[in-house]
Amino acid sequence: LRLKVVGEPISGGQPKAGVDHAPIHLVNAGLPQQLKEIGWEVHFGGHHQFEEIETTNDPPIGKLKRPRLVSSVCKAVADTVGAHAKNGVLPVTIGGDHSLAMGTISGTFSQYPDACVIWVDAHADINTIETTESGNIHGMPVSFLLGIGTSVPEFSWIKPVLRPERLVYIGLRDLDIGEKQLLKQHGIKAFSMHEVDKYGIGQVVEKALDHVNPGRDRPIHLSFDVDALDPSVAPSTGTPVRGGLTFREGHYICEAIWETGLLIGLDIMEVNPSLEDQKSVEQTVAVGCSLIRSALGETLL
């Protein structure tokens, strides 16, 4: 079992500094050794291994903020993740903000065009340039991957590799009005926190997989935004929203997806080690590490 940890310290998709430091914090918390202890051969990849990437001249395009930085980093991530996937290695991308998923999913789908995406998040991240209110691109990656909304030349490298019927959300509870309309318009399946309460996480994961992977034969890309978890569980993140997944619900999702044997791409996004007190940061970093371990086969027994 070989995996590549791709540390991607991008923070350009959102305004709060610090999210680019998450990879080094998870590594310093012992993630590589933890993964080796559950049988993985761990390597580091990534064009932007813990470097800062600065672009001076990057004025907004319409409302889009830091568009050239975000596009260039995501393109590099797509190439890196795609190369790992082609080499039969599992890319584990540590964000960084969720705009990175434009790169990671473009990368894994270049090798697994028949794959599906399970997007675990408080947010849908599906705003188009027409619907975005903030212009922060971490609220938009899904629209680019679906190829919906007016195209932006700087992002023309992103092909519409993701089809609506291959995408399912778990954990939603904070959608912009434009996003709710887009989900309906494109018939995209979503299990909000209401469904998690109603059915329980076991049934939600089963229903989510039945929707995007009825034959349990399609590769799965899991894109996990730690703000899907309740802020009491993962406090140090940029856009916390109350009423989120419990520690166990978050880990159950990861365990259940590992159990399918179909995981081909993993993102753990939006850990920001600069937002809270030391204890809250350590708690959030530790949750990031344990979610990765659960998604990569660490069992309770």
Ligand SMILES: N/C(=N\O)NCCC[NH3+]
């Ligand atoms: N964490 C975020 N997305 O997952 N923030 C942006 C969403 C705002 N609509």
Ligand SMILES: [Mn+2]
């Ligand atoms: Mn730091």
Ligand SMILES: [Mn+2]
């Ligand atoms: Mn997100």
Ligand SMILES: [Mn+2]
């Ligand atoms: Mn989010």
